[in-house]
Amino acid sequence: MNEEIIFAALAALTIVAAIVSLEARQVVYGAISLAFSFLGVAGLFILLNATFVALFQIIVYIGAIAVLILFTVMLVTKDVEAESKREPIRPFAILIAVALAVVVSLVASFSNFTNTYAVSSNLTVANIGALLTGEYSFALEILALILGASIVGALTLAKLDKE
Amino acid sequence: MIPLVDWIVLSTILLAIGIYGLVAKGNALRLFFAIEIIVNAANLNLVAFSHYLATPNAIGQTFALFSIAIAAAEAAVGLAIVVVAFRLNKNVDVFRLRKLKH
Numbered sequence: 731m732n733e734e735i736i737f738a739a740l741a742a743l744t745i746v747a748a749i750v751s752l753e754a755r756q757v758v759y760g761a762i763s764l765a766f767s768f769l770g771v772a773g774l775f776i777l778l779n780a781t782f783v784a785l786f787q788i789i790v791y792i793g794a795i796a797v798l799i800l801f802t803v804m805l806v807t808k809d810v811e812a813e814s815k816r817e818p819i820r821p822f823a824i825l826i827a828v829a830l831a832v833v834v835s836l837v838a839s840f841s842n843f844t845n846t847y848a849v850s851s852n853l854t855v856a857n858i859g860a861l862l863t864g865e866y867s868f869a870l871e872i873l874a875l876i877l878g879a880s881i882v883g884a885l886t887l888a889k890l891d892k893e
Numbered sequence: 894m895i896p897l898v899d900w901i902v903l904s905t906i907l908l909a910i911g912i913y914g915l916v917a918k919g920n921a922l923r924l925f926f927a928i929e930i931i932v933n934a935a936n937l938n939l940v941a942f943s944h945y946l947a948t949p950n951a952i953g954q955t956f957a958l959f960s961i962a963i964a965a966a967e968a969a970v971g972l973a974i975v976v977v978a979f980r981l982n983k984n985v986d987v988f989r990l991r992k993l994k995h
Binding site for chain 1: 894895896897898899900901902903905906907908909910911912913914916917918920922923925926927929930933936937940941943944945947948949950951952954955957958959961962963964965966967968969970972973974975976977979980985
């Protein structure tokens with residue numbers, strides 16, 4: 731089936747790009763790879779019939795966060811990244827990550843999620859809008875406050891040593 | 894048709910990659926990448942579960958939107974902290990940022 735092939739391709743893109751973003755020798759390549767990982771997740775959102783969330787993902791994650799990260803990497807990074815003191819923990823970290831993935835996957839494969847399939851739905855952006863302006867309007871206001879506060883915080887930090 | 898378990902496994906793998914990055918990396922920017930990967934895994938889970946409900950509703954998608962907005966706020970402050978740390982210490986290795994300890 732077509733859907734499975736698209737799912738497998740997007741999942742592979744997301745996972746490989748995520749690993750490369752952590753393991754690339756230069757942080758700049760890692761940042762670009764992270765943007766591809768975000769793009770893969772956006773594609774998966776479209777596959778889940780969540781077109782508006784996918785749009786938001788592309789605008790906010792790739793348009794804002796990935797570009798912000800790229801700028802920071804270019805401001806901060808030196809030519810050669812110093813060898814981290816954490817290198818000895820690395821096999822241990824891989825062990826933890828693999829154990830977590832295997833155990834949770836096993837638990838999920840013994841649950842009845844294995845034969846849970848999506849029922850057809852016609853959710854549109856109108857449903858999200860109704861929730862945002864109705865039930866969750868207070869949360870939306872708080873979110874606006876948080877965003878404003880974070881911008882003030884970032885500006886304050888950036889001007890820290892100019893005085 | 895894709896069963897729900899595939900999405901759970903996918904987001905678990907992303908979570909495991911993020912946790913590996915948090916444990917094994919010392920560069921503050923890499924830790925930042927790992928956090929973003931974990932947030933993405935959580936968003937994927939929210940949207941997947943809301944899509945597979947017996948009577949689908951948009952609450953999961955709304956929560957994912959909230960989560961993305963929070964991640965944007967976190968990115969702004971986090972990257973500002975990284976820039977300040979670089980200005981003060983000339984590197985972003987979290988193991989050399991120990992001013993508060995002494």
